[in-house]
Amino acid sequence: MMRIQARTEPSSLMKVASPLIAIVCTLLFGCILFSALNKNPFEALHVLLIAPLSDMYNVGEMLVKMGPLLLCAVGLSLCYRANMWNIGAEGQLLAGALGGSVVALTFIDSESVFVLPCALLAGIVSGMLWAAIPTFLKLRFNSNLILTTIMFNYIGLYLLIWAVNGPLRDPDGYGFPESALFSEAATLPTLFDGSRIHLGILFAILSAFIGWFVLTKTHLGFQIRVFGADEPAAKYAGFNSKKLSWFVMLFSGALAGLAGVSEVTGPIGQLVPNVSPGYGYSAIIVAYLGRLHPLGAIVAAIFLAVLYMGGDLAQIQMGIPVAVVGMFQGVLLFFLLACDFFIRNRLIFNKQATH
Amino acid sequence: MAETLKKRHSIARIELANITKQYPGCLANDSVSLTLMPGEIHALLGENGAGKSTLVKTIYGVVAPDSGDILWDGKAVEIKSPSKARELGIGMVFQHFSLFETLTVSQNIELCLSKTQLTSIGNLSHKISELSTKYGLNVDPSRYVHSLSIGERQRVEIMRCLVQSVKLLILDEPTSVLTPQEVSGLFVVLRTLAKEGCSILFISHKLHEVTEICQQATILRAGKVIATCEPARETPATIAKMMVGELAEQDAGYSKKEGHHTLFTVSALNLTTKQPFGTSLKNINFELKAGEILGIAGVAGNGQDELMAIISGEDERNTGHALSLEEQSIGQLSAGQRRKLGMAYVPEERLGRGAVPDMSLTENTLLTHSQGFIKKGLVQWQPLKAYANKLIVQYKVKCHGEFSEAKSLSGGNLQKFIMGREIGQNPKVLICAHPTWGVDVGAALAIHQALLALRDQGAAILLVSEDIDELFLLADRMAAVCDGHLSPVVKTADTSIDQIGQWMAGTFISTPAHHTEETTA
Numbered sequence: 001m002m003r004i005q006a007r008t009e010p011s012s013l014m015k016v017a018s019p020l021i022a023i024v025c026t027l028l029f030g031c032i033l034f035s036a037l038n039k040n041p042f043e044a045l046h047v048l049l050i051a052p053l054s055d056m057y058n059v060g061e062m063l064v065k066m067g068p069l070l071l072c073a074v075g076l077s078l079c080y081r082a083n084m085w086n087i088g089a090e091g092q093l094l095a096g097a098l099g100g101s102v103v104a105l106t107f108i109d110s111e112s113v114f115v116l117p118c119a120l121l122a123g124i125v126s127g128m129l130w131a132a133i134p135t136f137l138k139l140r141f142n143s144n145l146i147l148t149t150i151m152f153n154y155i156g157l158y159l160l161i162w163a164v165n166g167p168l169r170d171p172d173g174y175g176f177p178e179s180a181l182f183s184e185a186a187t188l189p190t191l192f193d194g195s196r197i198h199l200g201i202l203f204a205i206l207s208a209f210i211g212w213f214v215l216t217k218t219h220l221g222f223q224i225r226v227f228g229a230d231e232p233a234a235k236y237a238g239f240n241s242k243k244l245s246w247f248v249m250l251f252s253g254a255l256a257g258l259a260g261v262s263e264v265t266g267p268i269g270q271l272v273p274n275v276s277p278g279y280g281y282s283a284i285i286v287a288y289l290g291r292l293h294p295l296g297a298i299v300a301a302i303f304l305a306v307l308y309m310g311g312d313l314a315q316i317q318m319g320i321p322v323a324v325v326g327m328f329q330g331v332l333l334f335f336l337l338a339c340d341f342f343i344r345n346r347l348i349f350n351k352q353a354t355h
Numbered sequence: 356m357a358e359t360l361k362k363r364h365s366i367a368r369i370e371l372a373n374i375t376k377q378y379p380g381c382l383a384n385d386s387v388s389l390t391l392m393p394g395e396i397h398a399l400l401g402e403n404g405a406g407k408s409t410l411v412k413t414i415y416g417v418v419a420p421d422s423g424d425i426l427w428d429g430k431a432v433e434i435k436s437p438s439k440a441r442e443l444g445i446g447m448v449f450q451h452f453s454l455f456e457t458l459t460v461s462q463n464i465e466l467c468l469s470k471t472q473l474t475s476i477g478n479l480s481h482k483i484s485e486l487s488t489k490y491g492l493n494v495d496p497s498r499y500v501h502s503l504s505i506g507e508r509q510r511v512e513i514m515r516c517l518v519q520s521v522k523l524l525i526l527d528e529p530t531s532v533l534t535p536q537e538v539s540g541l542f543v544v545l546r547t548l549a550k551e552g553c554s555i556l557f558i559s560h561k562l563h564e565v566t567e568i569c570q571q572a573t574i575l576r577a578g579k580v581i582a583t584c585e586p587a588r589e590t591p592a593t594i595a596k597m598m599v600g601e602l603a604e605q606d607a608g609y610s611k612k613e614g615h616h617t618l619f620t621v622s623a624l625n626l627t628t629k630q631p632f633g634t635s636l637k638n639i640n641f642e643l644k645a646g647e648i649l650g651i652a653g654v655a656g657n658g659q660d661e662l663m664a665i666i667s668g669e670d671e672r673n674t675g676h677a678l679s680l681e682e683q684s685i686g687q688l689s690a691g692q693r694r695k696l697g698m699a700y701v702p703e704e705r706l707g708r709g710a711v712p713d714m715s716l717t718e719n720t721l722l723t724h725s726q727g728f729i730k731k732g733l734v735q736w737q738p739l740k741a742y743a744n745k746l747i748v749q750y751k752v753k754c755h756g757e758f759s760e761a762k763s764l765s766g767g768n769l770q771k772f773i774m775g776r777e778i779g780q781n782p783k784v785l786i787c788a789h790p791t792w793g794v795d796v797g798a799a800l801a802i803h804q805a806l807l808a809l810r811d812q813g814a815a816i817l818l819v820s821e822d823i824d825e826l827f828l829l830a831d832r833m834a835a836v837c838d839g840h841l842s843p844v845v846k847t848a849d850t851s852i853d854q855i856g857q858w859m860a861g862t863f864i865s866t867p868a869h870h871t872e873e874t875t876a
Binding site for chain 2: 217218219220222225226229230232233235236237238239240
């Protein structure tokens with residue numbers, strides 16, 4: 001028999017090392033998995049993790065995937081720091097994509113410089129709105145935020161599918177469920193010729209620094225940290241929990257909305273049903289891998305983006321199913337949570353004497 | 356010499372020889388020796404952190420000593436676990452009871468008995484009733500534990516030991532949760548037990564109790580036995596001196612003050628508790644005046660927590676006009692708004708409520724003291740650090756520096772820090788719960804003096820404490836709570852420990868007319 005005992009003093013070294021240990025465990029798991037699939041594990045890992053960084057084109061594509069991951073993860077980091085379990089970044093991202101598309105398509109004939117800012121703003125506001133409803137339900141009726149935000153992911157997805165099949169469908173698109181291509185004025189400028197690296201990636205990196213600034217330098221950020229670390233202390237100090245909840249949820253919704261609108265006005269260039277390959281869900285892993293620290297999220301977002309890219313390459317080059325990426329992500333989160341658990345607890349075997 | 360003499364007469368019930376236990380960074384027991392004869396009531400004394408708990412945990416098999424021997428009835432034994440200790444006949448009543456509230460007394464007792472014990476006892480309820488009459492414990496086996504008072508629960512714990520025919524009973528601060536009358540009841544039980552030959556090891560901070568009931572005392576300081584004495588031949592003051600040196604004498608004889616104008620009022624406050632076994636507040640009325648300390652006595656769980664939470668605003672229910680500060684009703688304000696109006700609060704739980712365990716002392720300063728350290732929403736960390744350092748120096752908080760995490764401080768030092776932080780905001784009203792609970796004598800002295808200095812500056816202080824001696828020492832006026840009722844408020848000089856003790860037991864409740872008359876007077 002064994003039982004679990006809380007450690008008196010969690011090792012501070014291990015707190016930092018835990019993501020690395022989790023990654024190593026995930027890679028070992030990957031080796032076993034690929035061997036079982038009769039693929040050379042080293043080749044597979046090379047394609048999955050090294051090849052995405054092998055040339056400038058691939059690095060560019062990796063950054064394109066990193067952008068939305070990072071935007072969502074920064075918002076989620078703040079939410080989770082404040083004990084607001086927002087699982088709805090995916091829905092908020094889709095709402096942002098939809099809201100931005102409505103503006104971009106409404107002014108499709110305009111060449112005004114204001115179209116793009118308006119579209120971006122519409123995306124941000126839509127993301128905030130999508131985060132606001134579950135927040136309101138939680139604060140007003142004490143509903144479970146995890147459940148409502150997940151539900152709103154699906155509502156957002158089907159609303160978007162309805163829109164591209166209905167009011168926003170391209171009239172000249174032969175009935176395909178896609179909108180018309182956005183005008184030049186409603187498209188995010190790329191940063192380098194010949195790559196798809198667009199302004200949204202700068203937004204993402206900027207958002208990480210803003211998130212870091214808020215958490216460490218402002219009184220509001222301090223209150224968020226207290227709330228997450230020790231709720232009774234926050235109540236004792238008289239911090240306004242509703243205000244903080246609204247702030248983190250709207251901030252997170254705004255960033256996810258920006259991620260969504262940056263996708264449709266950036267690399268995609270139109271509204272399509274599959275705007276996101278689950279960025280909003282993967283961002284949860286990014287947030288935890290980055291230790292809920294906005295700057296840590298940058299590194300974590302790069303790692304997950306590499307995994308996304310590698311998944312595509314592995315499918316093309318080695319015929320490995322793309323579902324492997326999802327599996328990798330899941331296993332990574334599993335090992336990460338397990339490592340965190342063993343930082344705080346340890347297993348005791350009953351034979352040993354207890355002290 | 357005396358000890359060898361005693362041994363010739365009879366064999367010691369338990370003899371500890373040179374028990375040493377080293378924890379990382381702390382020598383908890385340093386070659387401690389202790390002998391208990393059958394039928395002896397023996398006091399184990401010392402400040403917090405002196406090593407008392409480690410020693411009794413060693414006896415009870417919870418802690419394995421690094422070296423040293425234990426002789427039980429003259430034979431060397433190794434007590435590897437609490438069940439082994441119980442087998443030998445060692446029983447322990449912890450400070451915090453381990454009873455299931457939703458079970459009956461006999462079910463609770465049954466839970467800790469082995470199958471062989473149960474079969475040898477036969478009818479457990481019978482046995483409980485029998486022992487209950489024999490020792491005057493007055494424990495009804497069929498009652499549910501949640502319906503019992505704290506004193507009764509303690510007797511259930513003692514009963515649990517008696518059922519297992521205990522030969523050595525260890526009591527960890529048994530009287531800290533009892534009213535004075537319940538304490539005398541407990542002492543009767545203990546004396547009867549001792550007469551039967553049961554040895555009792557009695558841990559207490561209350562020295563007059565030790566002089567009253569114990570035949571022998573062992574005093575620990577920093578893990579070592581520094582003195583043994585016969586308490587009957589000493590006075591509380593001389594024993595205190597042995598425990599802590601000269602400090603205890605300083606912490607006495609403070610002058611009483613009379614408050615000026617009323618700052619804070621609680622009128623006709625009724626509040627249903629949110630907790631399943633909490634206490635509802637029933638028509639609470641009192642006034643808190645500038646420049647006075649109002650002490651509220653009471654056994655834990657009689658509505659103190661509920662009262663503190665509603666006054667601080669942590670209980671967010673709107674009480675409207677029931678609470679007012681400077682004639683402005685504040686019952687509708689949040690905890691943060693009340694703080695801005697000049698209320699400060701020292702909670703009972705230091706770590707996890709009064710301070711965030713994983714944050715530095717600087718950050719914990721900011722927890723409640725943000726005034727002057729925020730500019731345009733940004734935290735001014737440098738001045739804040741300097742201020743935190745100032746608090747550390749001023750209140751002699753032992754720590755590495757402002758960067759130390761709150762959880763790295765001892766209870767007493769953290770309490771001094773929290774007290775300093777709250778007083779540093781120059782509050783008009785300070786609400787203070789159990790300020791020196793579990794704090795050593797030196798820190799308690801510092802906290803007492805800080806409270807009195809704040810009072811003399813004109814602040815109104817509400818002091819809720821279980822320590823009746825502390826209340827008599829500090830409070831200018833006093834009242835007691837029992838079952839959510841507040842007793843009349845009287846001047847400390849006009850009352851006695853006996854009267855407050857009776858009020859703690861609720862004798863004032865049956866006369867509500869008298870009650871309202873007195874409080875408004």
